[in-house]
Amino acid sequence: MKGIKFIIAGILFGIVMSKSEAISWFRIQEMFRFQDFHMYGIIGTAVVLGTIATFLIKKFKLRDYQGNPIVFTPKEKSIPRYIIGGTIFGLGWALTGACPGPMFVNIGYSYWAIFIAIAGALSGTYLYGAIKDRLPH
Amino acid sequence: MLELIRQPWPWYTSGIVIAFIMVLLLFFGKSFGFSSNLRTICSACGAGKNVKFFDFDWRSQTWNLLFLVGAVIGGFISAEFLSSGEPVQISQATIQDLQQLGISSPDGMQPQEIFSLSAAFTLKGFLILLLGGFAIGFGARYAGGCTSGHAISGISNLQLPSLIAVIGFFIGGLITTFVLLPLIF
Numbered sequence: 001m002k003g004i005k006f007i008i009a010g011i012l013f014g015i016v017m018s019k020s021e022a023i024s025w026f027r028i029q030e031m032f033r034f035q036d037f038h039m040y041g042i043i044g045t046a047v048v049l050g051t052i053a054t055f056l057i058k059k060f061k062l063r064d065y066q067g068n069p070i071v072f073t074p075k076e077k078s079i080p081r082y083i084i085g086g087t088i089f090g091l092g093w094a095l096t097g098a099c100p101g102p103m104f105v106n107i108g109y110s111y112w113a114i115f116i117a118i119a120g121a122l123s124g125t126y127l128y129g130a131i132k133d134r135l136p137h
Numbered sequence: 138m139l140e141l142i143r144q145p146w147p148w149y150t151s152g153i154v155i156a157f158i159m160v161l162l163l164f165f166g167k168s169f170g171f172s173s174n175l176r177t178i179c180s181a182c183g184a185g186k187n188v189k190f191f192d193f194d195w196r197s198q199t200w201n202l203l204f205l206v207g208a209v210i211g212g213f214i215s216a217e218f219l220s221s222g223e224p225v226q227i228s229q230a231t232i233q234d235l236q237q238l239g240i241s242s243p244d245g246m247q248p249q250e251i252f253s254l255s256a257a258f259t260l261k262g263f264l265i266l267l268l269g270g271f272a273i274g275f276g277a278r279y280a281g282g283c284t285s286g287h288a289i290s291g292i293s294n295l296q297l298p299s300l301i302a303v304i305g306f307f308i309g310g311l312i313t314t315f316v317l318l319p320l321i322f
Contacts, residue, residue, distance in 0.1 A: 003199065003200060003203045005165060006165070006167075006200045006201070006203040006204045006207065007203045007204070007206055007207040007210070008207060009158055009161055009162060009165075009204055009207060010203065010204035010205060010206060010207015010208045010209075010210070010211060011207040011208075011210050011211040011214065012154060012158060012207075012211065013154075013155075013158050013204070013207065013208050013211060014207060014208040014209065014210060014211015014212045014213075014214070014215065015211040015212075015214055015215050015219065016146070016150070016151050016154040016155065016158075016211075017151070017208070017211070017212075018211065018212050018215035018216065018219075018220075018246075019142075019145060019146040019150075019151070019215055019219060020145065020146045020147075020148060020150065020151030021145055021225050021226070021246070022151060023212070023246065024225045024227075024243075024246045024247060025247050025248055025251060025252070026225045026227045026231065026235075026243050026246075026247075026248065027225060027227060028310075029227075029231055029234075029235060029314065030227045030228055030231040031310075032307075032310045032311060032313075032314040033230070033231055033234060033314060035227075035228045035230040035231045035234075036227065036228040036231070037148070038148050039148075041147075041148030041149060041152060042148045042151045042152045042155070043152070043284075043288055043289070044152065045148065045149050045151070045152020045153060045155075045156070046151075046152040046153075046155040046156045046159070046289050046293075047156075047288070047289060047292050047293055048152075048156075049152065049153060049156035049157075050155075050156045050159050050160075050289055050290070050292075050293030051292070051293045051294075051295070053156060053159070053160045053163075053293070054293045054294050054295075057160075057163065062164075064163065064164050064165065064166040065164055065165060065166070066166060068166055070163050070164070070166075072168075072294050073168075074294075074296065075281065075282075075291060075296045075297075075298035075299060076281070076298065077298065078298065079301060081279060081280060081281065082280050082281070082298050082299075082301035082302040082305060083301055083302075083304065083305045083308075084279065084280075084305070085275075085276050085277070085278070085279025085280030085281070085302065085305065086276065086280045086287075086301065086302040086303065086304065086305015086306050086308070086309065087276070087305040087306075087308045087309040087312075088272050088275055088276030088279060088280075088305075088309060089272065089273055089275075089276025089277050089279075089280055089283065089302075089305065089306055089309060090276070090305060090306040090307060090308060090309020090310040090311075090312070090313070091269075091272045091276070091309040091310070091312060091313050091317070092268070092269040092270060092271065092272030092273035092274075092276060092309070092313075093269075093273060093284075093306060093309065093310055093313075094309065094310040094311075094312075094313035094314050094317075094318075095265055095268070095269030095272070095313050095317065095318075096251075096265070096266055096269035096270055096273065097247070097251075098273075099171075099172075099273065099277075099283050099284040099285075100171045100172040100174070100175060100273060100274075100277060100283045100284075100285075101171040101208060101283075101284070101285055103270070103273075104171075104205050104208045104209050104212070105208050105209065105211060105212035106212060106246075106247070107209045107212065108208070108209040108210060108211060108212020108213035108214070108215070108216060109212045109213070109215070109216045109246060110213075110216060111246070111247055111252050112254060113251070113252045113253070113254055113256075113257035113262075113266060114252070114266070116257055116263060116266035116267050116270065117266040117267070117269055117270030117273070118270060119267065119270065120266065120267040120268060120269065120270025120271035120272075120273070120274065121175055121270040121271065121273050121274030121277075122175055122178060122179060122274060123270075123271055123274065124270065124271040124272060124273065124274025124275035124276070124277075124278075125172075125175040125176055125179055125274040125275065125277070125278050126179050126184055126188070126191075126274075127271075127275055128190075128274070128275045128278040128279055129176070129179065129184065129188045129189075129190030129191050129278070130187075130188050130190070132190060132278075132279075135279065
């Protein structure tokens with residue numbers, strides 16, 4: 001059962017996203033309307049701690065549990081792909097109130113309607129794969 | 138103790154745990170990025186036969202699918218055992234703005250006007266979820282990541298592309314919030 005640790009990490013993710021209400025459409029609306037600090041606090045805390053952790057991992061050249069070096073792959077340099085792709089993502093994020101992680105957490109919460117959004121997300125991913133060579137990157 | 142857990146958790150707990158999960162996955166030799174699962178699922182369903190983008194060894198991504206399964210279980214555990222049943226505690230200003238759009242104040246985690254099955258199976262409700270999901274799937278792959286891959290992992294690694302992607306997330310989110318939603322509702 002090498003995989004169990006990933007399930008446990010996922011459970012922790014699902015619980016914390018639910019308990020901090022980050023899976024709620026209402027919270028995402030509140031964020032895009034800049035009417036509460038809540039979502040900014042979540043993302044901000046994660047980024048500050050994540051930046052410190054990433055810095056320390058690089059500085060001390062830490063290794064993973066199998067002894068392999070932890071490597072960070074730099075993102076490919078581009079502007080159009082991030083700004084266009086990001087904007088399309090944001091349009092959907094504010095509409096469904098769920099980014100990909102929370103979409104699946106919502107299944108556990110018995111919001112079955114989210115399956116429609118997941119079907120949409122899979123179709124969107126498929127279309128991107130099919131036409132990616134014709135898009136500006 | 139259980140009473141305390143059943144209350145909504147403050148933002149910093151969530152931020153700390155998300156950073157912890159990111160680091161945990163790094164120590165497992167992986168990287169935190171949820172939307173890759175969408176590509177993996179397409180590939181597992183055989184999309185690689187027609188489209189090269191999906192022709193890769195999706196089994197190498199099984200770990201992330203297990204993380205996804207865990208996320209569903211985590212949602213279930215929260216709803217069944219850790220919930221106070223209280224509606225989401227959003228600000229009064231948001232409640233008022235949404236009421237003007239015809240969305241009633243929260244009585245749970247999600248608005249009835251979008252997530253109840255009766256709303257989801259009207260043409261409007263169905264299209265909101267389907268097209269919203271479509272934009273998320275298309276945009277996440279186009280931008281090479283979603284909130285976890287860019288906003289958390291990418292910015293933590295001081296990646297300029299991730300910052301640009303997050304700016305894009307907000308451009309899109311603001312357009313939906315202030316232009317599309319008033320047109321739709």
